[in-house]
Amino acid sequence: MLSALIVGGVTVPAAAEAPVGAKITAIPDSGSRPVADGIPTLPYGSLSTPRSVALTPQAQLLAQYTAAELELSVLSARRSELQQEYSNALIAKAMADYAWRQTADALREARKAAEAAAIAAYQGSVKGPAGLDDSLGELGLLIPRAHSTPETESALADLSRAQVEERTAYVALTEAITAEQKTSAAYSAIEKEYKRKETAFLELKRRVAEAQSEADRQRELQEQNLGDYDAGQSNAGLIAAPKARQAVMHALSQRGKPYKWGDEGPNTYDCSGLMYWSYGKAGIRLNRVAKDQYYGTRAKPVAKSALLPGDLLFFATNPNDWRTIHHVGMYLGNGKMVHARTTGDVVKIAPVSMSSVDFATRVVDALPAPQSTPTATASASATPRPTASSSPSASSSPSSSPSASSSPTPQGGGSPEPEPAESASPVAQESTSPKASPQPSPSPSPAPAAG
Structure with missing residues (x-):
């Protein structure tokens, strides 16, 4: 078949490549481009045309x-x-x-x-x-x-x-x-x-x-209500230093006082003036302007997930340039801060979105949060002593009588020679002593065990 095709010749398609050395006089027809006839259809629906949502007044x-x-x-x-x-x-x-x-x-x-x-x-x-x-x-x-x-x-x-x-x-x-x-x-x-x-x-x-609606007014009132606020709340295993907590309480004490640009208290404040006054009352002198306050505390940056009360929150027009900082507030915890916002406003508490915070610093180093460790009981630390007798008074028992619970130790019973090792509870002796009596008494003696 192949030989017949070669001998008989075949018709070369029009779109075939021109022979080497042939003179090209025209560009081959590439065909017509497809024309869209509507929105493309997807297997699970169609693409929707973008529409702008009209804003309410x-x-x-x-x-x-x-x-x-x-x-x-x-x-x-x-x-x-x-x-x-x-x-x-x-x-x-x-x-x-x-x-x-x-x-x-x-x-x-x-x-x-x-x-x-x-x-x-x-x-x-x-x-x-x-x-x-x-x-x-x-x-x-x-x-x-x-x-x-x-x-x-x-x-x-x-x-x-x-x-x-x-x-x-x-x-x-x-x-x-x-x-x-x-x-x-x-x-x-x-x-x-x-x-x-x-x-x-x-x-x-x-x-x-x-x-503003009544619901907005109620929300504003709710934001100002801190309830049982504790500036010593912990985060990331740390708590704010005492001076930072003092600064927080000083700042909160100024709520309701008017904003006035360039003022630093005690009757009117701007944003950095409130920080300056509050930390000054706590015995710490900050720089006066917001961006200078950042520059002065830049050696102690704080991650947004590790903020503590008293930390300074900075807002800038360019989050990559601290020189564009234009506002500062003091973090309170629970996603809130206290600040002097702007002209016509007052010192108040406001919710803060972490995505809007560009820089955060700590003025005073935080302290480790106190750890609540269980107190070791006397029975856990007492040294068990083997008994030489299997009498009821020296035997171990998992239960105790009501009279024994009123005098659990020789000291409580008034013994003239108390011994800590002998004051261990019967339960501790049963669980730790390898020589305890194999037959516990059904009714232990109410008196403390004697050596």
């Missing part, structure tokens, strides 16, 4: 409120930074002005000294009779002089150095004034922007408060 308002709150927090942190920069610029300008005035005074003194040295050298080089300068008066100053003295050279060198120092100080003062003006303008601009955003935020807050 209250949800939209809440989303606007949350976005405005975040923006205001970022602006507040930036305003705090610029305020610090402006204060530093004012100090730098004052120091530069003082330094320039010192060099300007030194320059004036150097000029006077140089002029005096030049006049002395000029007059001292005149070759004439004594008293000639006095007779010439001011005309003596016009007599040309040939050479300068070492004193003149020294005075001129001092003058040149004073001129350089004054010019350098003046340039530094000019730069300080420029920096102060620049930071002042930036601070004024962000202050204006903050006030505008704050006004809009407060209006949103008012609208949210009006739209």
Whole structure:
């Protein structure tokens, strides 16, 4: 069959590869592409078209409120930074002005000294009779002089150095004034922007408060109710240190006091001011600003699963950059924290989602949680002693009479010579002594066993 095909020849398909060396004049037809005629059908149904879920007016308002709150927090942190920069610029300008005035005074003194040295050298080089300068008066100053003295050279060198120092100080003062003006303008601009955003935020807050349902109000009340709160609760085998627990209780004592940016108590607070005041009352001084509080405690980071009361929770716009931290709260345990939230709010307790926490640190090292170990009984530690008699008073019995339970030991019975080994219960002797009587007495003696 194969030979017949070879001899007879076969028809080459149109799509077959062209012979080697053949000239290609056109691209082979690849056919038409399939056209979708609807949603693809799957074995267990079909793909649904994505649809956007319409938000309720209250949800939209809440989303606007949350976005405005975040923006205001970022602006507040930036305003705090610029305020610090402006204060530093004012100090730098004052120091530069003082330094320039010192060099300007030194320059004036150097000029006077140089002029005096030049006049002395000029007059001292005149070759004439004594008293000639006095007779010439001011005309003596016009007599040309040939050479300068070492004193003149020294005075001129001092003058040149004073001129350089004054010019350098003046340039530094000019730069300080420029920096102060620049930071002042930036601070004024962000202050204006903050006030505008704050006004809009407060209006949103008012609208949210009006739209808040009674159930939300009840939930808020429930969040503020700690019940029998214990700051010494344990986690991961640790408990908070006493100073951390003190800081927690101090922070909780400030609930209801208004938020005010830049304040650190005792009547109003911002977020980092509350942390600063609470730990200060416990005898620990923190840095003042939220991101500086993180930087000061960064050596003691805490996993979110190992948080204890008193730990600091930080929130940032960039979770990979601590310099973008804009808010801080103090962890209470059970998924709650106490914080001073924002303008128009008060110091209060709030639930915290661990996914929203970007950094967490511990101010004071925690302590090991106390372990509840069972207390060893006297019967477990007593040394069994073999008995030489099988009398009922020395025999072991798994049961005891009511009278024996009222006097379990020789000490309780008033024996003048108590022995711990003899005060072991009959049950302990039965379970530990290899020489106990094989026939227990049905009615043991009520008196303690005697040696």
